[in-house]
Amino acid sequence: MSDLVVGLDVGTRKICTVIGEVRADDIFVVGVGIEPSQGMRKGVVNDMGQLTAAVAASVHKAEKSSGFDISRAFVSVAGGHIASINSRGVVGITGQRGVRVDDLEKAMEAARAIAIPHNREVLHIVPRSYSLDGQERVRSPIGMHGFRLEVETHIITASSTNLANLEQSVHAAGVTVDRFILNPLASGDAVLTDQEREMGVVIIDIGGGTTDLAIFIEGTVWHTAVIPVGGDLITSDITHWMHVPSDSAEAVKIRYGHAQAKAIDPLEMFRVEPFGDGIPVEVQRRELAEIIELRVAELFDMVKKEIKRSGYDGLLRAGAVLTGGCTQLEGIQQIAARELEFPVRMAKPERLTGMADALRSPAYSTSVGLLRLGLKLDPLVRSSLAESNSLPVSGLGRAIGGLFKRLLPDQDQ
Numbered sequence: 001m002s003d004l005v006v007g008l009d010v011g012t013r014k015i016c017t018v019i020g021e022v023r024a025d026d027i028f029v030v031g032v033g034i035e036p037s038q039g040m041r042k043g044v045v046n047d048m049g050q051l052t053a054a055v056a057a058s059v060h061k062a063e064k065s066s067g068f069d070i071s072r073a074f075v076s077v078a079g080g081h082i083a084s085i086n087s088r089g090v091v092g093i094t095g096q097r098g099v100r101v102d103d104l105e106k107a108m109e110a111a112r113a114i115a116i117p118h119n120r121e122v123l124h125i126v127p128r129s130y131s132l133d134g135q136e137r138v139r140s141p142i143g144m145h146g147f148r149l150e151v152e153t154h155i156i157t158a159s160s161t162n163l164a165n166l167e168q169s170v171h172a173a174g175v176t177v178d179r180f181i182l183n184p185l186a187s188g189d190a191v192l193t194d195q196e197r198e199m200g201v202v203i204i205d206i207g208g209g210t211t212d213l214a215i216f217i218e219g220t221v222w223h224t225a226v227i228p229v230g231g232d233l234i235t236s237d238i239t240h241w242m243h244v245p246s247d248s249a250e251a252v253k254i255r256y257g258h259a260q261a262k263a264i265d266p267l268e269m270f271r272v273e274p275f276g277d278g279i280p281v282e283v284q285r286r287e288l289a290e291i292i293e294l295r296v297a298e299l300f301d302m303v304k305k306e307i308k309r310s311g312y313d314g315l316l317r318a319g320a321v322l323t324g325g326c327t328q329l330e331g332i333q334q335i336a337a338r339e340l341e342f343p344v345r346m347a348k349p350e351r352l353t354g355m356a357d358a359l360r361s362p363a364y365s366t367s368v369g370l371l372r373l374g375l376k377l378d379p380l381v382r383s384s385l386a387e388s389n390s391l392p393v394s395g396l397g398r399a400i401g402g403l404f405k406r407l408l409p410d411q412d413q
């Protein structure tokens with residue numbers, strides 16, 4: 001029987017289940033289920049019943065397309081409740097011997113022993129760099145001799161209640177959470193190159209309800225953040241401005257939307273039907289673009305402030321990589337480059353094999369990354385075939401399982 005791995009991307013806009021078969025050097029996509037999301041707002045559960053129904057529909061579709069039943073998955077998490085801090089841990093090495101894995105674990109444990117409020121869970125703890133007897137920036141100290149090992153870590157935490165709501169909603173749909181994975185770490189795994197991660201890069205995933213950031217420097221994660229604003233705010237601006245229902249505003253955004261007003265001919269017009277008497281009105285496309293540009297510029301201003309706040313803005317030699325459904329908005333790359341003052345690359349999942357056509361869009365970077373990163377973090381969690389759907393709810397402790405595993409840079413690029 002083949003090993004399967006499952007990613008369940010619980011977005012504000014869509015739920016995407018991807019079933020992958022683990023092959024020697026690749027994950028082969030054998031099933032995909034994409035359904036509109038319900039019961040989520042800005043990356044946080046606000047109606048568990050609705051969310052469970054949407055997750056169940058997405059999982060069912062993926063099961064049908066693959067012919068496999070699934071019972072476990074790596075699940076994405078975002079939302080304004082995510083927080084991150086950097087912390088140092090120190091451990092003494094006794095005896096004349098090289099550093100061992102358990103020394104690294106002890107150092108990480110010490111770093112983790114910082115005050116984490118009782119209502120928060122550790123999602124990821126990533127070793128950024130080590131130093132041994134004062135020698136800074138040791139990449140892998142295993143086997144090296146020394147007396148004092150220090151680790152610099154990046155610790156990402158989430159609200160326990162928000163995680164519990166998400167876990168319970170997913171579980172009620174028949175899926176046990178193998179592990180929660182922070183959105184931008186998954187997206188980063190799907191779209192960044194090793195070189196970008198090494199040089200210094202910020203990945204920016206703009207979805208419907210959230211904008212997720214992760215800064216990678218020297219091959220590993222140095223900073224993460226979730227801004228609870230995404231493309232849905234643009235739709236809501238259009239709704240208010242044009243007095244149209246939100247599904248019409250969404251359709252207008254997708255068909256005529258543009259983030260760079262000056263690129264649009266002032267004479268270009270389109271028709272919409274506002275609320276009320278149903279008589280279509282003519283709208284200047286450039287005016288629409290002006291409204292969108294304001295919102296997009298504001299969003300990148302927030303992103304820029306977050307990057308500055310991290311203190312690593314001077315270290316991003318590879319600039320910014322944009323992904324997420326909202327980055328399909330025309331002109332967004334130019335506004336991003338203008339506001340961030342970085343080179344900006346647009347990205348979507350590449351290098352996919354199997355039934356992957358539906359996933360070749362920036363909206364699915366997180367969905368694809370979940371499989372790959374999940375497997376790296378928990379290499380033993382492989383077979384996601386239905387053993388039994390009556391598996392106990394995995395304790396939230398599961399979310400911190402693999403606490404000491406390193407977020408390895410991509411090895412197969």
Ligand SMILES: Nc1ncnc2c1ncn2[C@@H]1O[C@H](COP(=O)(O)OP(=O)(O)OP(=O)(O)O)[C@@H](O)[C@H]1O
Nearest residue numbers: 011012013014207208209210231232325326328363
């Ligand atoms: N062609 C397009 N042009 C502009 N915007 C688009 C286009 N297609 C999708 N979007 C927008 O992308 C957003 C959805 O992106 P995505 O699918 O990445 O969100 P999500 O993962 O469900 O949400 P989140 O990650 O924020 O919880 C919506 O705001 C949608 O309007």
Ligand SMILES: [Mg+2]
Nearest residue numbers: 011012207366
């Ligand atoms: Mg998303």
